[in-house]
Amino acid sequence: MLSRQSAPIVRSTLPAVGASLGTITELFYRRMFEERPELLRTLFNRANQANGAQREALAGAVAAFATMLVERPDERPDAVLGRIANKHASLGITADQYTLVGRHLLGAVAEVLGDAVTPAVAAAWDEVYWLMANALIAMEARLYADAGVGDGIVWQDMEVAERVDEAVDTASLVLRRPDGLPTGSFLPGQYVSVKVELPDGAQQIRQYSLSTAPGRKTWRITVKRERAADDRTPEGEVSAWLHAHARPGLPLKVSLPFGDLVLNEEDGPLLLASAGIGITPMLSMLDHLAGTSPERPVIVIHADRSPAHHAHRLELAELASRLPNASLHLWYENKAGEWYESGADEPTEPEAHVREGWADVTGLAVPEDTTAYLCGPLSFMQAVRGDLLTHGLSPAAIHYEVFGPDLWLSK
Structure with missing residues (x-):
């Protein structure tokens, strides 16, 4: 819940911030990657950065969170936050990374809005950011604890056991542990992240749903090769690499399972x-x-x-x-x-x-x-x-x- 002094400031400045969020998030990512260029090669999806999808998604999430804070102060958009937290956990995000993000995001707000960002406005939006960040940090800590791992310790060695071409430009990959032990449990509907090293040395990560029921000795994912549609949507880097190289015996870095689209265990339709x-x-x-x-x-x-x-x-x-x-x-x-x-x-x-x-x-x-x-x-x-x-x-x-x-x- 926003403090009494910040709530009216956020309410009055939300239209201006919301109208400029596209510019703010574009500047935010540019400044952050200037300071930490390795993040674009090892953590963030380069394709989504190039086509603007990640900036658009961040702007939408921040706007939705701030709007709920001022319009429904007794509620919290847990559905939105839960989806983000699961994605972050599948990437191994840790609490200390939120400081870097907050510094550049709030700096971008100040740079884009200029003199409109008084010290009081800056403090109010800093409160919005940290309400959102701390909620995500807490959710991600619970996800790591439920998985029985330390914060961000989600990656494991696996290998391709089998490949089946399922349809045009789509192949399924059965994954197993190299030591022959059973793969871990998961909930129906969850996904894993797969990390690959591309020819230019960049490590890119993508998420793929597990496409069989839990309880087997192996996991299975299904990868659709993303073909280039135009200059704005180039060929998928990871899907193309997997289609070219994924054969039995190929080692892969795979995360623990996460995701909040999970089947309820009730008996209703x-x-x-x-x-x-x-x-x-x-x-x-x-x-x-x-x-x-x-x-x-x-x-x-x-x-x-x-x-x-x-x-x-x-x-x-x-x-x-x-x-x-x-x-x-x-x-x-x-x-x-x-x-x-x-x-x-x-x-x-x-x-x-x-x-x-x-x-x-x-x-x-x-x-x-x-x-x-x-x-x-x-x-x-x-x-x-x-x-x-x-x-x-x-x-x-x-x-x-x-x-x-x-x-x-x-x-």
């Missing part, structure tokens, strides 16, 4: 909606349900470009078929597109409803007490969320996961 590579956490949830709660009602929704681009297509159908109260609904932009299995007849998913076009859940019978999990492109998740709200679902019952910077709050 579920809706799992995914698009593209967003299918991966849903596979873990379905696999887990098939082994623990097969009678639970589940609506499974997936959208993709075509059957050839639908990773784990037959596996999704098989998992849904193991749940007697599940229904499977598929949408393809190009339903008649080439099927991925070479030389095979066009298969029919068992008990699946296959449609052409964009996913549309308005015609589905969704119980009001459903808990929904969404993963895929932001536009897909926003559209599905809007449809689910019209079905009567509570906003608190709709959860989502974003691969990359969380831009939801900046839109």
Whole structure:
């Protein structure tokens, strides 16, 4: 909660700060990387820095946090903070790094807004930052403690045990410990970070959902190769490297599992909606349900470009078929597109409803007490969320996961 002296100052200056957050965050990253250039090579996603996505996500998170502080002072945006804290934990972020970030972020606010940043204004926004930072530090400390490791000690040696080409530009990698011991436990829906060294010597980190149920001796991730769309969205550095080099025996640095899009263990109805590579956490949830709660009602929704681009297509159908109260609904932009299995007849998913076009859940019978999990492109998740709200679902019952910077709050 903001102090009594800072609350009116933040409320009055929030419009000016909010309007300038894009410029502020751009200057913040530039100043920080000038002082610590190694951070861009070893910690931050270079692609998201180049296309501005990380700056946009940071601006949205700061604006949302400050707005809640002044409009709903008795609440804290734990959903937003929890998502950030899990991402930070998967990167091994530690409390001391917040001092560096705060110095450059608040310095950027002062430089962009100039004389408007009086000592009182600077102190009020310093309070906003440290309320947010300390909340994240506390959450991350609990995540590390729950994982049984010291702060930031999340990296472990693993190796590729198996590679399977699942669809166009998409391959799954089975990961194992080199010592042969079982991999650690995780919750259905969580992800790990993978760190690779690129040809220029930079170490880059990306997150990938674990795509099978917990309890196996190995983990599995699924990597979609990100092709260059234009100058603003170049080819994915890590995904291209993994597709080129990931073969059995390849050593990898992999983090412990984190992520707050985790399946609840209740008995109420579920809706799992995914698009593209967003299918991966849903596979873990379905696999887990098939082994623990097969009678639970589940609506499974997936959208993709075509059957050839639908990773784990037959596996999704098989998992849904193991749940007697599940229904499977598929949408393809190009339903008649080439099927991925070479030389095979066009298969029919068992008990699946296959449609052409964009996913549309308005015609589905969704119980009001459903808990929904969404993963895929932001536009897909926003559209599905809007449809689910019209079905009567509570906003608190709709959860989502974003691969990359969380831009939801900046839109």
